[in-house]
Amino acid sequence: MRDAYVVGAGQSAYGSFPDESYRSLFRTAVEAAVDSVDHGIDLGAVDEAYVGTLGVGGRQIGLSAPAVTEHVGLDGTPATRVENACAASGYAVRQAVMAVRSGMADVVLAGGVEVMTDLSGDTVRYWLGVSGETEWERLSGTTFAGVYAQMASAHMREHGTTTDQLSAVAVKNHDNGARNPKAQLDFTCTLEEATAAPTVADPLTLYHCCPTTDGAAAVLVASEDVVDDYAADPVRVAGVGAAADRVGLFRRDSYTSIPASRRAADAAYDAAGVGPADLDFAEVHDCFAIAELLAYEDLRFCERGAAGPYVESGATEPDGELPVNTSGGLKSKGHPIGATGAGQVVEAFDQLTGRAGDRGLEAPAVGLTHNVGGSGGAAVVHVLEREDRRRAGP
Amino acid sequence: MSRGVLAVGAYAPASRVPAAAFEDAWGRFDAPGVETTAVPDADEDALTMSVEAARRALSAADADGATLDALAFATTTPPLAEEDLTPRLGSYLGAPADVAGRTYGGHTRAGVDALLDALGREGTALVVAADCPAGEPDDPREHAAGAGAAALLVGPDAPATVVETAAATDPRPGTRFRRAGDDRLDGLDAGRYDRAAFVEPVEAAVDGLDDADVDAVAVQAPDGRLPYRADIDDEAVAAVETVSELGDTAAASVPLGLARAFEAGHERTLAVGWGSGAGAVAARIEGAAPVEASLSADRELDYAAYLRRRGDVVGDVPDGGAAHVSVPSWRRSLASRHRHEAGRCPDCGAVAFPPAGACPDCRSPADFEPVEPARTGTVEAATTIGEGGAPPEFAATQARQGAFGVAIVAFDAGNEAVSVPVQVVGEAAVGDRVRAVPRRIYVEEGVPRYGLKALPVGD
Numbered sequence: 070m071r072d073a074y075v076v077g078a079g080q081s082a083y084g085s086f087p088d089e090s091y092r093s094l095f096r097t098a099v100e101a102a103v104d105s106v107d108h109g110i111d112l113g114a115v116d117e118a119y120v121g122t123l124g125v126g127g128r129q130i131g132l133s134a135p136a137v138t139e140h141v142g143l144d145g146t147p148a149t150r151v152e153n154a155c156a157a158s159g160y161a162v163r164q165a166v167m168a169v170r171s172g173m174a175d176v177v178l179a180g181g182v183e184v185m186t187d188l189s190g191d192t193v194r195y196w197l198g199v200s201g202e203t204e205w206e207r208l209s210g211t212t213f214a215g216v217y218a219q220m221a222s223a224h225m226r227e228h229g230t231t232t233d234q235l236s237a238v239a240v241k242n243h244d245n246g247a248r249n250p251k252a253q254l255d256f257t258c259t260l261e262e263a264t265a266a267p268t269v270a271d272p273l274t275l276y277h278c279c280p281t282t283d284g285a286a287a288v289l290v291a292s293e294d295v296v297d298d299y300a301a302d303p304v305r306v307a308g309v310g311a312a313a314d315r316v317g318l319f320r321r322d323s324y325t326s327i328p329a330s331r332r333a334a335d336a337a338y339d340a341a342g343v344g345p346a347d348l349d350f351a352e353v354h355d356c357f358a359i360a361e362l363l364a365y366e367d368l369r370f371c372e373r374g375a376a377g378p379y380v381e382s383g384a385t386e387p388d389g390e391l392p393v394n395t396s397g398g399l400k401s402k403g404h405p406i407g408a409t410g411a412g413q414v415v416e417a418f419d420q421l422t423g424r425a426g427d428r429g430l431e432a433p434a435v436g437l438t439h440n441v442g443g444s445g446g447a448a449v450v451h452v453l454e455r456e457d458r459r460r461a462g463p
Numbered sequence: 464m465s466r467g468v469l470a471v472g473a474y475a476p477a478s479r480v481p482a483a484a485f486e487d488a489w490g491r492f493d494a495p496g497v498e499t500t501a502v503p504d505a506d507e508d509a510l511t512m513s514v515e516a517a518r519r520a521l522s523a524a525d526a527d528g529a530t531l532d533a534l535a536f537a538t539t540t541p542p543l544a545e546e547d548l549t550p551r552l553g554s555y556l557g558a559p560a561d562v563a564g565r566t567y568g569g570h571t572r573a574g575v576d577a578l579l580d581a582l583g584r585e586g587t588a589l590v591v592a593a594d595c596p597a598g599e600p601d602d603p604r605e606h607a608a609g610a611g612a613a614a615l616l617v618g619p620d621a622p623a624t625v626v627e628t629a630a631a632t633d634p635r636p637g638t639r640f641r642r643a644g645d646d647r648l649d650g651l652d653a654g655r656y657d658r659a660a661f662v663e664p665v666e667a668a669v670d671g672l673d674d675a676d677v678d679a680v681a682v683q684a685p686d687g688r689l690p691y692r693a694d695i696d697d698e699a700v701a702a703v704e705t706v707s708e709l710g711d712t713a714a715a716s717v718p719l720g721l722a723r724a725f726e727a728g729h730e731r732t733l734a735v736g737w738g739s740g741a742g743a744v745a746a747r748i749e750g751a752a753p754v755e756a757s758l759s760a761d762r763e764l765d766y767a768a769y770l771r772r773r774g775d776v777v778g779d780v781p782d783g784g785a786a787h788v789s790v791p792s793w794r795r796s797l798a799s800r801h802r803h804e805a806g807r808c809p810d811c812g813a814v815a816f817p818p819a820g821a822c823p824d825c826r827s828p829a830d831f832e833p834v835e836p837a838r839t840g841t842v843e844a845a846t847t848i849g850e851g852g853a854p855p856e857f858a859a860t861q862a863r864q865g866a867f868g869v870a871i872v873a874f875d876a877g878n879e880a881v882s883v884p885v886q887v888v889g890e891a892a893v894g895d896r897v898r899a900v901p902r903r904i905y906v907e908e909g910v911p912r913y914g915l916k917a918l919p920v921g922d
Binding site for chain 1: 787847848871883905914
C-alpha cells in the first residue's frame, strides 16, 4: 500500500462574509493550499477531488462538488461530494487518502466549504437540526446544542463534571484562537464570563458553544511516488481511523462517550503505530465544550470520567503535555460545518511545517485531528507525522 | 344491574387564569359565576384531552382499550373540521381495529347525546367528550371559555344506569354559533332572548321526566349564572358544577358534572345537556360509577401568559421549514408515537425502540414482537430549550408555551428498559420521574401529528 502525504493545506479566514459566496470561499482555500506547496503545484495535476459540505441553506445540494471545483478550473476532474454532517471534510480527506493508497490517484484535492451566516435565525436552526436523528430525536424538540447538553447532563451526573470545567475549555480555546489570524472569534474570555454567559441549553452557556461560520478549507494529498515533486517537508498520513454509530443519541450504548470517536481513534493509533502519549498536539472536535471533554476521554488522553480535572490541570494548554486545539478549535476558530475537518488538517499541517506563527509549537513530530459528525453518528481521526522528526527523536 | 355507566375518567389542563386577570386587562369580566378557567397548553387540544380522560376511565374500570366495541368522541372544537379522529383516539388506547367510531359535535349537547346513543347500543363503548372553546379576546364566550374532558365507559351490569330521558327543542338561532371556517365562538348577546333560548328547552326537558327528584344536577353551563336561571334545584346544581373552576367546557360540561356527582357518591343524579339552536335533553341516573379524575390546578397564569397560550399574541410559523416526516412514514410509527410501542428481538430477547431495523444488541434484522413500555419512566439525560431557541417546527409552540425540556427517558419494557427521546412538559433533570402524556407534537403539511411527551411527576 502506497503512503499518502499532505503536501499542501490552506483555508479561507473563518467568519461571516456577506460579500463572499460558497464558491469564492472555496477558491480562496484552494489558492492558499496551492501557495503552501513547497515546490509549487499546477492544479492540473489533481486527479480527483472530494468536497465536504452539508449544504446549509440548501444553496447547492445536488452536484455541490463540481459546482465548486469548476470555480477553480477543475471542471474536467472527477469531483464527489462527501457528506457526514460536521465530519464531511474529515471524511473527504480520508477519501483522498484512500484514493492515493489504492493507486487510482497521485494527487487529490480534499476540501470543504460552508456558508451559514447569511440566513435567518430560524433557517439556521432548521439546518443545524438536520443531522440529528429526525423522526424521534429532532421531533422531541431538541437542537444540536440540546443533544450535546443532554450528554453534558449525563456526564455531570455520572462523573461530577462541573460548569467551570466546561468553561475551562472555552477559555483555553479562546486564548488559542486569539492568536490565529484565520479565527472567527479573536477575543479571549475569563472563566467567570464563560460560566455566567446566557444559557443556550442547560448546562451549556453561549461560551460553551461554537459559532456559525462561513469558511472553506482545502488539503492536497499526494502519493509517495510524487511527494518529492511537491514537498520539502512532507507530512505523512500515518494513520486513519473512522467509525459510524447510531445517529440518535438515545439509540447509543453510552451518553457520556462518543463510541465512534473511540473506535476511530483506536484504529488510527493502531495504523500509525502510536498511542496518545506519542502525540505532540491534537485538533479535536469541540463544537461544544462538552465535546472536547468527551474527546479527551474517547481519544484516551485521560481516563473515562477524568476529562474535567484533566482540562483544569492545564495539560491541554499550548505549553502543556498535549496541546489541544491550538487553532482555537471549532469554539474560537469557527465551525463552517463542511470545512471543519479539512480545516483541522490545515492546522496540523501548519504546526508540522512551521507555518503556525505565534501559536506554533516547538518542532512537533506527530499530531492528531478528530472530526465528529452530528452527535457522534460518524467520526474520523487522522494521525499526521513528520517522519524526519520522529526518526530523529529518542 | 343493567346497561349503564361502568366508570368515568375526567381531565382538565393544569393551568388556570383567574377572572381578576381579565378584569385587570379589560376593566371588566363578562363570564358571571366563573372564578377561574382551565387553559390548555399550546400542545393540548380536544383530542389529547380526550385521551387523558379516556385513559382514566379505563383505569377506573380496570379495563383495557382492547376490550372496546365502540368509541364515541364528542367535541365542538375538533382539531380538524373534517376527519374522523376516533381512529387516532383508538390508537392511543390500543382499541381493536373493528371498534365502531362515532363523532358528535356542532353544539354543546354533543357529549350527552353521545352518552345516550351509546346506552342504546350493544357492547362496551367508551364515550369521550372533550372541549376547549375560544372566542375573540373581548368576547363574553372567551372570558368563560375553559377546557376539560370526561370519558364514560358504558356497558352491561353497570353501577350507574339511566332510568329515563326526555328532550325538548325550540328554534332559537343566534345565541351561540361559530361560522364555517372560523375557530372563534360568536353570539348576539340579546339578553332575554338568549336566556330564554337556554332556560326554556332546559326546563321543558326536565319537566318531561316522570321524576326529577334528585341529589345532584349536572347541567350544561355556558357560564356560571345561566344554569341557575332555570327552575331547577340550585343546591343540586352547585353541588357538582365545574364551570366556576374550569370555565365553559362545552360538550364536556355535563359529563364532567357527572364525574363530580359520582365522585361525591350521589346516587340520584340528573344530567341536562343543552345545545344552542336550541335543544335540551335530560336523563335521570341512578347509582354511581367509580371515577378517576385529574381536575386540579397546578399553576396560575397572568393575562399576558394567557394570551400567549391562546396564540393571540404570537406570530405565524417562522420560516426555515419543519423537520419533514411524511405522513405515510409517520403512520408507520403510530403505535410507537401513541403508546411508545417497543419491540422484543425474537433472536436475543433485547427490547428496541423504535422497533424497526436491526436489533441494537445482536444486530440481526429483527422482526420485533410488540412490547408496550410502562407509562412512567426515569430521565437519563436532559436539557432545556430556552425561549427563542426551539427548532422552527417548535417555535410557534414555544412562543405560546415558553421554554421546554428535552430528555431521554428510560421506560421499563418487559425485563429491560427502552430509552426514548421526548419533549418535557416544563422542565426535568436527570433522575426525575416522568409520565408519558398525550400531546400534539407538531403540525406539518396541515396535518396535526400526535405523540407522547413527558410530564414530571416528582419522585
